Structure formats: C-alpha cells, structure tokens
Amino acid sequence: MxxxxxxxxxxxxxxxxxxxxxxxxxxxxxxxxxxxxxxxxxxxxxxxSGSISQNDTIIExxxxxxxxxxxxxxxxxxxxxxxxxxxxxxxxxxxxxxxxxxxxxxxxxxxxxxxxxxxNKMGVCAHHDGFVYDNHSSNVEHWTQRAAIEQLLKEEADAVRQPHNALLTSEQKEQLERQKQRFKFICCNRTVQAAGLTNGCKRGQHCQPNVTLDQWERACDQNNEYQQKLCDLLRRRIQ
Ligand SMILES: [Zn+2]
Ligand SMILES: [Zn+2]
Structure with missing residues (x-):
C-alpha cells in the first residue's frame, strides 16, 4: 500500500x-x-481475487x-x-x-x-455608506438614502402635473433646479440624484445575502462618524 x-x-x-x-x-x-x-x-x-486452481488450492x-x-x-x-x-x-x-x-x-x-x-471581491461594490442631509434646510435635516430619492421623484412627478410650470420665469426655474440639488450624502457631500445610488464613494465587497435593505440603511443612519460630521456641520452654521 x-x-x-x-x-x-x-x-x-x-x-x-x-x-x-x-x-x-x-x-x-x-x-x-x-x-x-x-x-x-x-x-x-x-x-x-483468489482463483481456484485445478487441485482445489486457492492461489494467493x-x-x-x-x-x-x-x-x-x-x-x-x-x-x-x-x-x-x-x-x-x-x-x-x-x-x-x-x-x-x-x-x-x-x-x-x-x-x-x-x-x-x-x-464578490474587494472593490467590486461602489456605494455610499452614509445617510443623506438636506443642505438647504436650516437644521441640515437628516434623511435616509431611500426617502431622499423618493422625495426627489415625487417632486419631479408633481412638477409635471403643475399647469402653471410652463409660465415660470427663468429665475423660478433656476430656483427649482437648485432645489433638486439640496440632498447630499454625508459620506462624501455628493449630490443625491433621483436616478439612484450612482457614483458610490466607497469601494468594497457586496453585502452578504442575508442583509436586508432596512438593516443596511440603519447602519448608514447610525454611523457614529457621520453623525458627528452632521453635528459639526450644524454647529458651524449656527455660530
Ligand atoms: Zn458617499
Ligand atoms: Zn454591491
């Protein structure tokens, strides 16, 4: 053997x-x-296996x-x-x-x-790992990624339904365009687009299959570093 x-x-x-x-x-x-x-x-x-020879003796x-x-x-x-x-x-x-x-x-x-x-290797998943803030609101309002995108889509849909929109002055139109840019990702300060989570600022692995969208969003919302960043932002504006 x-x-x-x-x-x-x-x-x-x-x-x-x-x-x-x-x-x-x-x-x-x-x-x-x-x-x-x-x-x-x-x-x-x-x-x-052993075979039997003519005189009945088994050959090894x-x-x-x-x-x-x-x-x-x-x-x-x-x-x-x-x-x-x-x-x-x-x-x-x-x-x-x-x-x-x-x-x-x-x-x-x-x-x-x-x-x-x-x-699923390191670097294949581009995403934002922070929540969203409203840069135009006086208290830099905190939004979840999903809610901010839904809000932008809603405003876009509402704008189409407004009959007087065609009569807006160029200044009012500019104002509306600026409004659309108000949501920023806390992780990188990039503008949130209604089209979704494009141009992610972090590159890592995709999430594990058992992680739900709610869990991921909670992790983004409760990130201590970003909560501190938002507090600092607010403090500097109040001063
Ligand atoms: Zn980001
Ligand atoms: Zn991914």
Missing part, C-alpha cells in the same frame, strides 16, 4: 484574472508531472492499494473526475447544491446590483 499526500506533492496555483465577464479565479496544478504519475499508479492498483490474492489524502476541494474534484472515482449520493448532492449556490444571483442592497458569490 502506498499513501500519497496530494496537497503537498501536487499543490494548487491560484491566479486572479479580469475578463469581460468580471473578475475570476483560475486554478491550476503546480506539479502536473507528479499528478500524472500518481494518477497512473492509482489506476493500476487493483485487488485480484494480490492486493495493490493506493490511498490518497486530499484536502483541497478543487484538487479532490479534479482527481475524482480524472480517475472516474465513484462519488457517494451525499457527495453528489452537496456538489450540486454548491454549484447552485455558486451560480445564484444575489441582490446587493448597498449598490442595488446583482452579483454571484464567486465574484
């Missing part, structure tokens, strides 16, 4: 790549030659054993595929579940975009 420690003997090379489909991780074997050699050895191992049974110790899931799958090793039902189900998880589209509440777990 011979025992192989696959992870030490073969090893895996991981490289990050970027393509039109997004970022991906490429895995490859480091010691391909040793891999091929061990694979051949494994396939040639066998147990020859020959047993050649190969034991593989593999920790890396990629290496294990690659090897099992190459030697067509029989998988148990639970293994097959587990692999299928993993495959489903890997390809499942998850909605990120931070940037409102979809992602798959494998592509």
């Amino acid at each position: 011979i025992v192989y420690d696959f992870d030490s003997l073969i090893g895996i090379n991981r490289s990050e790549g970027t393509s039109s489909m997004g970022r991906s991780t490429n895995l490859s074997l480091i010691n391909q030659n040793i891999y091929t050699h061990i694979k051949d050895k494994f396939q040639n191992t066998h147990i020859q 049974t020959e047993e050649k054993w190969s034991v593989m110790v593999i920790r890396d899931p990629f290496l294990l799958r690659q090897f099992c595929d190459d030697v067509r090793f029989t998988r148990s039902r639970s293994q097959i189900e587990e692999e299928e579940a993993e495959m489903r998880r890997a390809n499942q589209r998850i909605k990120c509440v931070q940037c409102d975009d979809f992602y798959i777990e494998q592509e």
Whole structure:
C-alpha cells in the first residue's frame, strides 16, 4: 500500500484574472508531472481475487492499494473526475447544491446590483455608506438614502402635473433646479440624484445575502462618524 499526500506533492496555483465577464479565479496544478504519475499508479492498483486452481488450492490474492489524502476541494474534484472515482449520493448532492449556490444571483442592497458569490471581491461594490442631509434646510435635516430619492421623484412627478410650470420665469426655474440639488450624502457631500445610488464613494465587497435593505440603511443612519460630521456641520452654521 502506498499513501500519497496530494496537497503537498501536487499543490494548487491560484491566479486572479479580469475578463469581460468580471473578475475570476483560475486554478491550476503546480506539479502536473507528479499528478500524472500518481494518477497512473492509482489506476493500476487493483485487488485480484483468489482463483481456484485445478487441485482445489486457492492461489494467493494480490492486493495493490493506493490511498490518497486530499484536502483541497478543487484538487479532490479534479482527481475524482480524472480517475472516474465513484462519488457517494451525499457527495453528489452537496456538489450540486454548491454549484447552485455558486451560480445564484444575489441582490446587493448597498449598490442595488446583482452579483454571484464567486465574484464578490474587494472593490467590486461602489456605494455610499452614509445617510443623506438636506443642505438647504436650516437644521441640515437628516434623511435616509431611500426617502431622499423618493422625495426627489415625487417632486419631479408633481412638477409635471403643475399647469402653471410652463409660465415660470427663468429665475423660478433656476430656483427649482437648485432645489433638486439640496440632498447630499454625508459620506462624501455628493449630490443625491433621483436616478439612484450612482457614483458610490466607497469601494468594497457586496453585502452578504442575508442583509436586508432596512438593516443596511440603519447602519448608514447610525454611523457614529457621520453623525458627528452632521453635528459639526450644524454647529458651524449656527455660530
Ligand atoms: Zn458617499
Ligand atoms: Zn454591491
């Protein structure tokens, strides 16, 4: 019997790549030659059951054993595929579940975009991690991101319904345009647009699938650093 420690003997090379489909991780074997050699050895191992000769004596049974110790899931799958090793039902189900998880589209509440777990790397999610304030109000009113966007959309819709809007002077129109710019993100002071959460100032990972929009918004609202920033802003204006 011979025992192989696959992870030490073969090893895996991981490289990050970027393509039109997004970022991906490429895995490859480091010691391909040793891999091929061990694979051949494994396939040639066998147990020859005893055969009975003419004078009823059993000829000895020959047993050649190969034991593989593999920790890396990629290496294990690659090897099992190459030697067509029989998988148990639970293994097959587990692999299928993993495959489903890997390809499942998850909605990120931070940037409102979809992602798959494998592509969730640092820097892929651009978002604002702070609440919104009304820069025109005397007490720099605090708004949630969602409420500010809804308010802008409502005002836009209301403006269309106002029949006298066509008669506005250019000064009044300018005033209306300025009104639209009043909401700012506390994290970066950029203007909130009715079109949504574009131009995020922070780059990180997408949120975990179990995080709800309410939880994310609460985290933005309760950020101590930004609450302090708003207090300072208010204090300086009152002085
Ligand atoms: Zn921001
Ligand atoms: Zn995201």
